[in-house]
Amino acid sequence: MLPIIDTHVHLGTSKFSGVTTTETELLESMESNGVATSLVMPQPTLENIDDVHENIGRLAIEHPGKFYGIASLDPWMKEEPYVLRLEKCVKELGFIAVKLHPYGHNISPLSDRCNKIYESARRLNIPVIVHTGLGTPSSLPSLLIEPARNFPDVTFVLAHAGFAIYTDEAIVAAKTCDNIILEPSWCPTYTVVKMIKAIGDHRMIMGSDHVTNLPVEIMKYRSIGISDVQLDDIFHNNAKRIFKL
Ligand SMILES: [Zn+2]
Incomplete structure (x- = not known):
């Protein structure tokens, strides 16, 4: 089997759950679950986001190939400072994607303010990861159909795929937009x-x-009767292709 890539990992403290994840916990969890690479992003957080991005960037430099950063910036920020900070993450810290958190930042993906995210993703050639599920209506998966159609050359990852309750809607969105x-x-x-x-x-x-959810997610795929080839795709090949690792 190919090395496992975990595409959704957080560092720092969540303003919603109060849960803090440290660097040591990330390393231990990857080690004990046989994960080779983690894509790390800030939580929806009250911490200084630039500091969290710097920490993630340092982690990636200290462990080449083991960690890659994902930027998560407040879309309510004006376009210029938003774009400057995102470009710094991508060009100086080597980040490989940008996150939009409609629930954490209380914004609809259809807001004009989100266009700078999609336009920057296109220019920087990086995927947009969007939180979906918890926190509706702005986290409804179908709200990504229009941006995905307007930006056909940008890849949109629906994180949590509707979070169980809106999973059918996430499937509709994915069937509608390649x-x-x-x-x-x-x-x-x-x-x-x-x-x-x-x-x-x-x-x-x-x-x-x-x-603590990492072994659960790995076991989910191992328990549904798919082939080793499919497991390699889901655990490794697809992430490598989509995030250009
Ligand atoms: Zn998350």
Whole structure:
């Protein structure tokens, strides 16, 4: 089997759950679950976001190939400072994607303010990861259909694939737009099967979201009767292709 890539990992403290994840916990969890690479982003947080980005950047430099950063900036910020900070993350810290958190930042993906995210992603040639599920209506998966159509050359990853309750809607969005990828952390096993049947395993990636959820997410794919080739795609090949690792 190929090395496992976890595409949804957080560092720092969440303003919602109060949960803090440290560097040591990340390293231990990867070691004990046989994960080779983690894509790390800030939480929706009250911490200084530039500091969290710097920490993630340092982690990536200290452990080449083991960690890659994902930027998560407040879309309510004006365009110029937003773009400057995102470009710094990508060009100086080597980040490989940008996150939009409609719930954490209380914004609809259809807001004009989000266009700078999609335009920057296109220019920088990076995917946009969007939190979906918890925190509706702005976290409804269908709200990504219009941006995915307007930016057909940008890849949109629906994190949590609707978070169980809106999973059917995430499947509809992915069936409607080829540039939508599903990352079904927290979704039930039978819905993961449904996703693979609907869009194929090439547009599915594994994400844990929390260190203690990592073994659960890995086991989910191992328990649904898919082949080793499909597991390699979902655990490794797809993430490598989508995030250009
Ligand atoms: Zn998350």
